[in-house]
Amino acid sequence: MAETERKNPGDEDVSGTKQTGEDICPTCNGSGEIGHKACPDCGGSGRITVIVGDA
Numbered sequence: 780m781a782e783t784e785r786k787n788p789g790d791e792d793v794s795g796t797k798q799t800g801e802d803i804c805p806t807c808n809g810s811g812e813i814g815h816k817a818c819p820d821c822g823g824s825g826r827i828t829v830i831v832g833d834a
């Protein structure tokens with residue numbers, strides 16, 4: 780499983796990076812798909828990684 784650094788187009792940063800969190804993908808509203816195809820922004824997960832950045 781070397782998928783930890785995988786980054787989807789809708790992600791602001793790589794998952795697991797400091798000061799990031801998961802959020803509902805605004806493109807598909809968390810459904811993970813657009814129409815009957817996987818959402819290109821979140822890769823079908825329905826969630827994106829966003830930078831929280833509270834520093």
Ligand SMILES: [Zn+2]
Nearest residue numbers: 804807818821
């Ligand atoms: Zn999406």
